[in-house]
Amino acid sequence: MDREQISRLAHTDHPVAAPLDDDAVRRLLDHGIRRGDERVLDLGCGRGEWLLRALTAHQALRAEGVDTAEGALAEASAVARRLGVDDRLTLHHRDAAAFPASHAFDVVLCVGATHAFGGLLPTLAAARAHLAPGGRVLVGDGYWAHQPTPEAVEILGDLADLPTTVDTVTADGWTPVHGHISSRRELDGYEWSWTGSLASWALDHPDDPAAATALTRATTHRDQWLRGYRDAFGFLCLVLRPTNG
Secondary structure: OOHHHHHHHHOOOOOOOOOOOHHHHHHHHHHHOOOOOOEEEEEOOOOOHHHHHHHHHOOOOEEEEEEOOHHHHHHHHHHHHHHOOHHHEEEEEOOHHHOOOOOOEEEEEEEOOHHHOOOHHHHHHHHHHHEEEEEEEEEEEEEEOOOOOHHHHHHHOOOOEHHHHHHHHHHOOEEEEEEEEOOHHHHHHHHHHHHHHHHHHHHHOOOOOOHHHHHHHHHHHHHHHHHHHOOOEEEEEEEEEEOOO
């Protein structure tokens, strides 16, 4: 069972694929999308949940998504057809960090996929390259809400605290115009959904050769969360505008 399969199964009941509830997603999209006829790009779109919600809410919106997960893109395409928005959605099966867009976008999203670019600042650099004048970026990334243990750093990497994260973004030439800090309920809900969905699939398919691997992965992830990073990890989403135009 490869990483793409694990992610697809783990996000079965949480297609947003980030520790955010539906109200938070709606508010972030409302602050990011200011007109209904804009062009929106999602770098690392996965199953395209953010784009599908935006397209459903704005009948003149056009959207493009980029991801390396072919199965997730197929799911996004199928749901788009079912919702009747497939004529306004273009999906690209390729590395988001090397995506050569043919035009600029009014809104660029990257929530929970900054690892594809090597971190927050490289993600913002890529977003800036795709952004039209006056555009906005919606980015979501982790930070340390409390002092992490060495185990937490080993699992999630070298994150900064919340003020330092925001300072880093502003020093890079961006001004936050909206933000959302995930609550404990959102963070815990995401982790229980991730581990529970993957474990449930394994228990529902005991004869599948991948069942044991899936159950072990769910158990390992749950232990890493509860014993490693639960008390230290936070998640921040920002709607950003370039400070100098």
